[in-house]
Amino acid sequence: MAIKHILKLLLQQKGISLLIILQVAITVMIVSNTAFISYATLQNWLIPSKLEENQILNVTTRVFDNNIDIASLIEQDVQAIEAVPGVIAASYASHELVLDSQGPGWTMFKDTQPETDYRVFGYFGLDEKGIDVLGLKVIAGRRFYPSEYIKGSFQSNNAGVIMISEELSEALFGNGSALGQTVYISRQRIPHRVVGVYQGKMLGESATYSQQQYHSGIVPEVLWGNRQKLNYLVRVAEGVPERVLQQVETALYHTPGRMVQRVEYAARAKKRLWDGRSTFAFTMSGISLIACIVTAMGIIALVSFSVSLRKKDHGVLRALGASRSMVMTTLIKENTILVFIGLVLGFPLAILLYYFLMNNVHVQSVVELPLLVAVALFTWLISTLAVYLPAREAAKVSPAQVTKSS
Incomplete structure (x- = not known):
């Protein structure tokens, strides 16, 4: 018809x-x-995280006793974790690996102009051992100097330096070098000088959520302003039995006024994301x-x-x-x-x-x-x-x- x-x-x-x-x-x-x-x-x-997911642990604890000296507790915890057989190194981190960045919706700008293009990225504060625990490979520039690390319960000033991922460097500067460039973080345009570039890893929900999985940056800042929640990153030897999770939890369990919320591999953290x-x-x-x-x-x-x-x-x-x-x-x-x-x-x-x-x-x-x-x-x-x-x-x-x- x-x-x-x-x-x-x-x-x-x-x-x-x-x-x-x-x-x-x-x-x-x-x-x-x-x-x-x-x-x-x-x-x-x-999407691969590019992390050694079965060698990196997330450890999350909560502190209920306001009289506890957090700085001393962190030092004791790191020592206790590193005493566990199979643990290579432990590091305090301001926020959880993979799941959280330093704050929600972090953005990075190339300059202070209102119309500047920006990139969403995962923003992390790590201590001296953090880079080794994560297995970050620096491909340009340098690591942080010991004098650049800032630690404390509150932040009176910013470290002013940052290391960024290779992918974030390319997104911001193309084929040009990011080293020595000043980038501006968040809408407040906080200036940071790029001192190093590392091969990208999946760090930070904000970047992952925005389909920019390997856009991340780390700063030499370790803060415990939220004294109730203490996070640690732990690197274990390859092939370590899974009982290491229980051993790490047991190493922290006996501290009064505190509970261990979670000890998990990075693979589990990514899945939970x-x-x-x-x-x-x-x-x-x-x-x-x-x-x-x-x-x-x-x-x-x-x-x-x-x-x-x-x-x-x-x-x-x-x-x-x-x-x-x-x-x-x-x-x-x-x-x-x-x-x-x-x-x-x-x-x-x-x-x-x-x-x-x-x-x-x-x-x-x-x-x-x-x-x-x-x-x-x-x-x-x-x-x-x-x-x-x-x-x-x-x-x-x-x-x-x-x-x-x-």
Whole structure:
């Protein structure tokens, strides 16, 4: 049947056609964003941290006794951890490896101009042993001098120097050298001079969340302003039995007024980083599945109703020599046209929902053209399968039935 005639038939049933188009558009909007979120989550699961994940431990403790001398406690803890068999070195860190940076949403600017381009990065404060514990390889410049380290319960001034990852250096300065350059951290534009560049590691949720996984920087600052939470990074020898986790916890357990919250490998910390988001992605997938089922059932109901209204027309077609397959093909063509219109409407809605989620819900998502194509094919397949049953029933109408009803 000619497309022109099919369009005329669709216009005769504007209400049903609009409902099918709307269902398809809403389904595309939901399924597309589910695919975007799930894809972004999977991509981050697969990104290598470039850390020796099974040789680096995160240790998190909480202090409840306000009378404890935190500086002395940190020194005792480091000594106790390093006394555990298999431990190579331990370091106090202001924040947890992988999970937290020095603060939320850290940004780095090249200069103080308002329109300056900036980069989101993970920002860490480490002590003298921190670089070795993390296994950072300095490829340009130098390490921090002992005199540059700042330690204490509060910060009266900044160290003023920073080491940055190779990837962050390239993002800011291209092929030029970052050494000796002054960069400005946070919206307050706190100046830091770059003294070293190291091979990138996955450090900091803020950078990872912004799809800039290896953009990070470390400063020689060890602060315990939040005296309730003390974090340590520990490097163990390769192949050490997993009981080292319990041994490290036991080494810290006996200090009164303090509890050990967590001792875990970096691999576990990285997984925990994405656990909540993966749950959200799975929830969205469940919503998407429900949307597809509702759409399929809605199309079945609407097309079945349309078929019942046009039963006589189908009988006339059969009387004029149309085969069953021709009747089914006509209905499938009608559905394909409606699905195409729904896709054209649905994709802009999907992009609008994407930006809404990114700006207001702050989920991690990414728009990928192959995913949009896959969603389009999937939606068309679901709708075609949904229209098959009523189309087959319409094809069964015989000319004799029409004659009787006449």
